[in-house]
Amino acid sequence: MQTQTAAATIALGEVLGSQLKPGDVILLNGDLGAGKTTFTKGIAQGLGIRQPIKSPTFTLIREYQRGRYPLYHMDMYRLESGGSADLGLEEYFNGDGIVVVEWSQYIQSELPATYLTIDLKKDAQNDAFRQINFTPIGSHYEKLVQQVLAAYHHE
Amino acid sequence: MKATNELILAIESSCDETSVAVVRDGQTILSNIIATQINSHKRFGGVVPEVASRHHVEAILVAAQDALDEAQVTYDDLQAVAVTVGPGLVGALLIGISAAKAISFAHSLPLIPVNHMAGHIYAARLVHELTYPLMALLVSGGHTELVYLRAPGEFEIIGDTRDDAAGEAYDKIGRVLGVPYPAGKTIDAMAHEGKDTFDFPRAMLQEDNLDFSFSGLKSAFINTVHHAEQKQEALLKNDLAASFQASVIDVLVGKTIKALQQYPVKQLVVAGGVAANQGLREQLAAHLAAAGLDQVEVIFPPLRLCGDNGAMIGAAAHVALQKHEPFADLTLNADPSLSFDYAETMLS
Numbered sequence: 458m459q460t461q462t463a464a465a466t467i468a469l470g471e472v473l474g475s476q477l478k479p480g481d482v483i484l485l486n487g488d489l490g491a492g493k494t495t496f497t498k499g500i501a502q503g504l505g506i507r508q509p510i511k512s513p514t515f516t517l518i519r520e521y522q523r524g525r526y527p528l529y530h531m532d533m534y535r536l537e538s539g540g541s542a543d544l545g546l547e548e549y550f551n552g553d554g555i556v557v558v559e560w561s562q563y564i565q566s567e568l569p570a571t572y573l574t575i576d577l578k579k580d581a582q583n584d585a586f587r588q589i590n591f592t593p594i595g596s597h598y599e600k601l602v603q604q605v606l607a608a609y610h611h612e
Numbered sequence: 613m614k615a616t617n618e619l620i621l622a623i624e625s626s627c628d629e630t631s632v633a634v635v636r637d638g639q640t641i642l643s644n645i646i647a648t649q650i651n652s653h654k655r656f657g658g659v660v661p662e663v664a665s666r667h668h669v670e671a672i673l674v675a676a677q678d679a680l681d682e683a684q685v686t687y688d689d690l691q692a693v694a695v696t697v698g699p700g701l702v703g704a705l706l707i708g709i710s711a712a713k714a715i716s717f718a719h720s721l722p723l724i725p726v727n728h729m730a731g732h733i734y735a736a737r738l739v740h741e742l743t744y745p746l747m748a749l750l751v752s753g754g755h756t757e758l759v760y761l762r763a764p765g766e767f768e769i770i771g772d773t774r775d776d777a778a779g780e781a782y783d784k785i786g787r788v789l790g791v792p793y794p795a796g797k798t799i800d801a802m803a804h805e806g807k808d809t810f811d812f813p814r815a816m817l818q819e820d821n822l823d824f825s826f827s828g829l830k831s832a833f834i835n836t837v838h839h840a841e842q843k844q845e846a847l848l849k850n851d852l853a854a855s856f857q858a859s860v861i862d863v864l865v866g867k868t869i870k871a872l873q874q875y876p877v878k879q880l881v882v883a884g885g886v887a888a889n890q891g892l893r894e895q896l897a898a899h900l901a902a903a904g905l906d907q908v909e910v911i912f913p914p915l916r917l918c919g920d921n922g923a924m925i926g927a928a929a930h931v932a933l934q935k936h937e938p939f940a941d942l943t944l945n946a947d948p949s950l951s952f953d954y955a956e957t958m959l960s
Contacts, residue, residue: 489787489788490835494775509775512780516948518948544702545702
């Protein structure tokens with residue numbers, strides 16, 4: 458699927474956010490500036506979170522408790538060479554909220570068995586365009602993607 | 613308690629420095645031991661939690677003893693022990709907190725919890741007398757905030773970044789330019805050798821609020837470099853650095869001036885790691901004068917107090933002690949997401 462503006466990327470994230478349930482894990486992949494945090498802003502909106510979604514790069518994890526469900530926004534960018542064992546990640550993955558992980562490739566061994574991977578890729582010609590691909594692992598996430606696509610095209 | 617000879621032992625371990633200081637009356641540094649981990653983290657391009665925690669464990673007791681020795685005092689001479697409780701990395705914070713609790717318990721000293729960002733602001737207290745109301749611009753790797761202090765210890769966020777912190781933007785574009793972490797100092801130096809030729813966006817400068825945004829600048833920077841690579845054009849790195857820095861500083865300075873116009877104060881404290889930036893120091897002075905705000909006294913804590921250190925925590929703890937804020941007990945926990953309160957105007 459393709460979005461042509463940041464607003465459209467946020468809108469797609471919002472549709473996803475409105476369908477999410479506690480325990481859901483979303484992995485966001487893409488280069489620096491691909492729109493991972495922008496997409497997360499949409500997910501937060503879909504969860505009814507009104508606070509600004511700020512980059513979690515520095516603190517690694519930012520928590521938002523004021524939506525329908527808690528949102529845990531993680532950025533593993535700094536863990537390129539390992540070092541995630543100290544973060545207690547399994548408590549988040551088995552917790553009461555929704556976990557969105559950027560740069561999850563650096564915590565492969567800590568990830569749960571099932572999740573939804575979303576790849577964001579910039580268009581080579583147009584800086585505003587994004588190619589967005591959903592890859593669900595497990596039947597729960599396959600169903601989720603179908604619901605999201607149906608709701609998005611319905612809008 | 614004699615107000616003239618209050619000694620606080622202050623511990624800071626929120627990120628990549630383990631630091632313990634002895635501070636007298638919140639303004640005189642008797643010692644300020646800083647064990648840095650920068651070299652361990654450089655190869656990771658940032659602070660790594662596990663590595664940070666391990667270093668703190670190794671360094672903290674030595675740093676505490678060194679701080680007492682250098683100040684030529686013992687635990688019996690202290691009035692309180694203070695410690696950073698957040699924001700920061702949870703594992704790193706907990707090591708400072710555990711050490712502070714142990715000292716508090718063993719020597720029957722009151723335990724003062726300190727917000728790390730209050731520490732950055734009150735680093736100014738160690739070099740300058742402060743008058744209120746006071747404005748602070750906090751710029752670091754994790755924060756870009758305008759904070760208004762009606763009175764000592766009363767912090768109110770009136771402007772904040774909507775996405776990336778200014779220091780984070782430096783580190784991220786530094787990676788694109790191939791500049792080692794932390795990138796701020798190198799990019800500042802490169803910027804002084806280059807010219808603002810790329811005209812990157814100045815996000816939110818025309819908007820009426822006091823908020824910042826640096827994510828769009830980061831994207832514009834990456835796009836520019838990317839397109840040049842596709843066309844196999846070579847861009848002048850110093851000009852890229854100068855253009856990037858000009859955008860960051862224009863926004864920081866522009867919003868700070870707007871804040872000073874809306875909230876009249878006598879002093880502005882500029883704190884956090886990015887306060888060390890020479891370009892920011894030069895431009896802020898020039899623009900304040902141009903805006904007719906030259907009566908506002910700008911205080912930059914000296915470079916050695918801009919980074920994380922225990923003395924600034926001691927200075928902030930003194931203010932808390934003077935205000936009779938409640939002490940912590942041995943249940944004290946880390947608060948990695950600790951923040952000042954937002955002004956009413958920002959919650960609408």
